Amino acid sequence: MSKKPSIPKGTRDFSPAEVVKRQYIMDAIKSCFTTYGFAPIETPSFENSDTLMGKYGEEGDRLIFKILNSGDFLRKVDDALYTAKDSGKMTPKISEKALRYDLTVPFARYVVQHQNEITFPFKRYQIQPVWRADRPQKGRFREFFQCDADVVGSKSLWQEVELVQLYDAVFTKLNLNGVTIKMNNRKILSGIAEVIGAEDKLIDFTVALDKLDKIGEEGVKKEMREKEISEEAITKVQPLFEMTGTAKEQLDAIAALLASSQTGMQGVEELNFIVENVAALGLETAQLAIDVTLARGLNYYTGAIFEVSAPEGVSMGSIGGGGRYDDLTGIFGMKDVSGVGISFGLDRIYLVLEELNLFPETASANTKVLFINFGEKESLYALKAIKRLRAAGINAELYPDKAKMGKQMGYADKRDIKFSVLAGDNEIAAETFTLKNMKSGEQDVVDFKTLLIKLQ
């Protein structure tokens, strides 16, 4: 045996069975997106580097896959830069393209570039792979699919209400009960930082707070101290560690804390609007929860922040996320266009459905009947029948080689094909077929009409 081939770290091959399951999830998501009025777009798998670089923070830049220039690109690098061996400075000289890191930034680019063709508010969905040069681990790959639905050009909070409904609709359709849609608002986080006098440390503060359910209250405080957030601020923030009760009660508690912050109070109002109206409309299977410690996508979210966690008992990071960004297109020179969107992590949803055994018995796209190959003349006789069966919508095929019958039968068995047909000299002479039920082993000699009926 020669050297084994392999695929890059963090990538996967998908077998027929896996593709069928992935399509099942994708179809569910797609059909919900469509009923909510979103239209599909697609963008290239790679973009110009400057479209992506700097949009996801320092960490993000590191995780973007860069594509080497074509041609003899090193010749064009000047000697000083070359001898400096500084990868960071060298990269822009030898790489001008990069693989898509998410779907939101390319979408923003798309909106700016096509602004004259777009009717706003523009509702688009996009289901495509994205790439991250991350270290793989459970539910984390270097190539994975995101399924995004975003609305640009509307500041209405009804969009947030609708997106929560959309999350609920998709997970209900997938029969995945008990997911929690966690929600927060960037303005509340800003408000808290403002009230405790740590505005300059907003990011450090929220990143630490975000880890509450992972490292606990003491862990969070410890990290805050390490980030030089004052003891006084940490004391003021104490109520956040003691949030309990209904969404309404939690919002009241936050409002009390944020009374002096205009921004913070605006966040509370927004959240309140969404919570009240979602409650009025009702959710099928998902839970909506306020989580003031939620702090995702800080680099561009400005209002609502969403994160969906799998049902309790399933160890998986978030299976969806999203939020509002008031000025995402601003980075591409188009001001004052507000957007809000959500994303579904297809690969993680797959793992969750697999773990909970929630994939339905696939209405098998499998072959239903295999004709045994007895030779040339018999094959033609078989294919004439197969052609008519196919025309009637029956998945039928002929074993391609005149192999031993045991082998052909074994093939049908392995592929879980329900029926086999034997047609040799006797059958041809009588214009009949011997139809065998692979499960029961019963077989009958029938004419074509009966064959068709029995296979339908």
Add this chain to the structure above:
RNA sequence: GUGGUUGUAGCUCAGCUGGUUAGAGCGCUGGUUUGUGGUACCAGAAGUCGCCGGUUCGAACCCGGUCUUCCACCCCA
């Protein structure tokens, strides 16, 4: 990017403190059965023990490097 972990037949794995020709189950091929698969029995093929280097009389086993797997951190879907 940091720390740990994993790699032996197509697959799942065993292989003792380093000792001669590296094993099992499943799968595969052939046969018992040239118009009958799923069961049974018989026989067989298949591994430079992830890769490169080192220590040793001797390495699947010890050491270093590298790739890969999984896990934690960072971050995220």
